[in-house]
Amino acid sequence: MFAADDPTVAVAALADALTTDTPPTLLDVRWRLTGPPGRDDYTAGHLPGAVFVDLDTQLCGPPGADGRHPLPDPVALQTVLRAAGVRAGQPVVVYDDGDAMAAARAWWTLRWAGHRQTWVLDGGYRTWVAAGYPVVTQVPSPPAGDITVRPGGLPxxxxxxxxxxxxxxxxxxxxxxxxxxxxxxxxxxxxxxxxxxxxxxxxxxxxxxxxxxxxxxxxxxxxxxxxxxxxxxxxxxxxxxxxxxxxxxxxxxxxxxxxxxxxxxxxxxxxxxxxxxxx
Missing domain, CATH: 3.40.250.10 (Rhodanese-like domain)
Incomplete structure (x- = not known):
């Protein structure tokens, strides 16, 4: 669906993919180091079909001796991703406000977990909105995913x-x-x-x-x-x-x-x- 040799996808390509019979899974991972929580932004408006996933509490382990954003527990991560509708072999696109910092960590985490079919929305939410594509406030209820987390996909x-x-x-x-x-x-x-x-x-x-x-x-x-x-x-x-x-x-x-x-x-x-x- 998207280029295998490029970890990002343009907003136009994503918009086209969302109209197909097998659209990619969208994860909204908007986040700020010092807050407020990204979920507030998600509630105010997000890409159609996107599910919010919290970087701090769902994509990383608890802070401590391993750092402020250590690796997540694989079992806990699998539960989070399945709840978000991530399925084996199905493309996933992650996005944030636009600087791609949080989106890159989400992309890295999914690829580390063995889900190679993961891309970052280039330019993120800001570029999507600036291009005139729709945003919604409805929170989707995706069918449960079936991803199996296999750590080690990235070094x-x-x-x-x-x-x-x-x-x-x-x-x-x-x-x-x-x-x-x-x-x-x-x-x-x-x-x-x-x-x-x-x-x-x-x-x-x-x-x-x-x-x-x-x-x-x-x-x-x-x-x-x-x-x-x-x-x-x-x-x-x-x-x-x-x-x-x-x-x-x-x-x-x-x-x-x-x-x-x-x-x-x-x-x-x-x-x-x-x-x-x-x-």
Whole structure:
């Protein structure tokens, strides 16, 4: 239904797909780091047929020593996805307000869970509305899905692997704002700085002003300038594994489907005082 070599789908292509006899499953994952909850936005209006799924409580595990947005329990995730109507072999499209940060983490989570037929709506809800496509307030009741969650569909990096990667010739990308990477300012976590050896490449630069991802060639150029070459292992991290998923999404568009996500990210790294911090 959608291109297999591109992790995103344009609003026009989604609109056409929704008119077919077998439309994709839509998941609304609008979310903000500091609130308010995205469900309020969903209630005010959403794409026809979309089901709301909460990033914090349904797509991630509870915060703790593994970070603020750790991996979800596979059984709990399977229950959530089946309730949302996700079926084996059926395409899923996830969307957020438009910056694709939450949508990328949802996309990553479903693909990690083994559901490869998952795409991100490029430009998200804002682009859908701007193009004149309809929104509704009715909450659907989809038939129960039958997805079986099989973790391991995408590579995951733990703290040991993240610390080792730059010293083993790999590229560890810190996708946060430069001042957070440098340790000059830390608005979220109690310790400032970055993992030694990581390079800073803010994920916001992977998208245009509308929130849509840049084309594959532009992304490849950007990653190459940061030190990524075809034989270079690569992984991304951020504060808690959400915005870094956006960089993994961009890496997939650029052709690097082997890119790993350090899910625990900085919020996990700093829970162990023995782990080094660079500023």
């Amino acid at each position: 995951v990096l733990d703290a040991v692997g993240a610390g080792r990667l730059p010293h083993d010739g790999g590229l560890l990308i810190d996708v946060r704002a430069p001042e957070r990477y440098r340790g000059e300012r830390e608005p979220v976590d109690p310790v400032a700085g970055h993992i030694p050896g990581a390079v800073n490449l803010p994920t916001t630069g992977h998208a245009d002003a509308t929130g849509a991802l840049r084309d594959a060639a532009a992304l490849r150029d950007r990653f190459t300038a940061a030190g990524l070459h075809p034989d270079t292992p690569v992984a991304a991290y951020c504060g808690s594994g959400v915005t870094a998923a956006h960089t993994v999404l961009a890496l997939h568009r650029a052709g690097r489907t082997d890119a790993a996500l350090y899910v625990g990210s900085w919020s996990e790294w700093i829970t162990d005082p023995d782990r080094p911090v660079q500023r």
